[in-house]
Amino acid sequence: MLFGGLVGTPQGSGQLGRLRTSFPMCVKRFYLLVLFSGLATSGVLTVSGMRVYTSGEVEAVNGTDVRLKCTFQSSSPITPATLTVSWSFRPLEPGREESVFYYHERPYPPPEGRFHKRTTWAGDIMGRDASILVREVKFIYNGTFSCQVKNPPDVHGNTGEVKLTVVTTGSFSEIVILAAAIGGAIMLLVILLVIIMSIRRCLKKRQEEWVEELPCRERKDPTVW
Numbered sequence: 139m140l141f142g143g144l145v146g147t148p149q150g151s152g153q154l155g156r157l158r159t160s161f162p163m164c165v166k167r168f169y170l171l172v173l174f175s176g177l178a179t180s181g182v183l184t185v186s187g188m189r190v191y192t193s194g195e196v197e198a199v200n201g202t203d204v205r206l207k208c209t210f211q212s213s214s215p216i217t218p219a220t221l222t223v224s225w226s227f228r229p230l231e232p233g234r235e236e237s238v239f240y241y242h243e244r245p246y247p248p249p250e251g252r253f254h255k256r257t258t259w260a261g262d263i264m265g266r267d268a269s270i271l272v273r274e275v276k277f278i279y280n281g282t283f284s285c286q287v288k289n290p291p292d293v294h295g296n297t298g299e300v301k302l303t304v305v306t307t308g309s310f311s312e313i314v315i316l317a318a319a320i321g322g323a324i325m326l327l328v329i330l331l332v333i334i335m336s337i338r339r340c341l342k343k344r345q346e347e348w349v350e351e352l353p354c355r356e357r358k359d360p361t362v363w
Contacts, residue, residue, distance in 0.1 A: 187213060187292065187294055187295045188210060188211075188212055188213075188287055188288065188289060188292050188293070188294065188295030188296070189210060189211040189212075189295055189296065190208065190209075190210045190268075190285055190286070190287055190295060190296055190297060190298035191208070191209045191210065191211075191298060192206075192207060192208050192209075192285060192298035192299060192300045193206075193207045193300060194299075194300065194301065195300070195301045195303070196300055196301070196302050196303070197302075197303045197305060198272075198275045198302065198303070198304055198305070199275075199304075199305060199306070199307060200275065200276065200277060200304050200305065200306055201274055201275070201276075202274070202275060203271060203272065203273045203274065203275070204271070204272050204275055204302070205260055205269055205270075205271050205272075206225075206269060206270050206271075206272060206283055206285070206300050206302070207269045207300075208223075208225075208261070208267070208268040208269050208270075208285035208287075208298050208300070209266055209267050209268065209269075210266050210268060210287045210289075210298075211266065212266075212287075212289040212292045213292055214289055214290075214291060214292040216263060216264060216266070216289060217289060217290070218243060218263055218264070219243060220289070220290045221242075221263055221287070221288065221289045221290075222240070222241065222242045222287070222288045223239075223240070223241035223242075223261070223263075223268040223285070223286070223287050224237070224239075224240055224241075224285075224286045224287075224288075225237070225238040225239040225240070225257075225270055225283060225284065225285055225286075226238055226283070226284045226286075227252075227253065227279075227281055227282070227283050227284075228281050228282045228284070229278070229280070229281040230280050230281050236248075236251055236252070236253075237251070238253050238257055238270070238283060239253075239257045239259070239270050241259060241261070241263075241268070245258070245259035252276075252278060252279070253272070256272060256273050256274065257270050257271065257272055257273070258270065258271045258273065259271075268285055268287050272302075275302070275304050276304065277304050279302055279304055280302060280303060280304050281301075281302065282299050282300070282301050282302075283299065283300045283301075283302060284297050284298070284299050284300075285297065285298040285299075285300070286298075
């Protein structure tokens with residue numbers, strides 16, 4: 139009834155023509171939407187970008203070494219010749235951000251500053267690891283360390299951050315773990331000593347029994363068969 143009424147008048151013919159023209163376009167748009175959704179779901183269409191992951195917060199005892207972990211994922215193949223890693227530090231107190239470490243084909247420790255001769259490379263580029271080791275941490279190292287990785291053409295992405303807190307002594311959980319480890323080592327040592335003493339006592343007793351039997355053997359008449 140609807141299409142029949144439209145065909146009978148000039149206005150209806152024009153409206154019917156517009157309906158016939160717009161309907162295929164709507165169907166085409168629907169097909170394109172389904173196609174792109176399927177490609178995105180299947181992984182054919184991927185969004186490029188560097189993803190950097192860190193441990194977030196780290197606590198270290200004053201004067202000890204600490205490893206600042208930083209791993210990454212790139213949508214492009216790892217290219218050691220162009221990949222770069224930049225570590226920087228932002229102190230808690232007001233102050234400028236300073237460079238901590240730089241890597242491009244080889245490590246480049248800072249030539250000066252508070253981290254001079256204090257940082258070493260602890261990562262593996264092919265293993266997607268950009269970690270560093272900070273030696274003999276001080277209270278002035280309290281702050282936020284930033285890890286940035288670029289793997290051209292994959293140069294855009296997040297910057298990983300590690301908040302370092304330097305303390306006088308270890309936390310309660312660390313002390314408990316250390317005490318348990320020391321206690322276990324002492325217990326193992328005591329068990330070994332008990333075993334050694336028991337073996338020595340058995341050997342000594344056996345030797346005494348053999349010495350006691352020796353005169354009896356010597357007194358035996360050799361002519362008696």
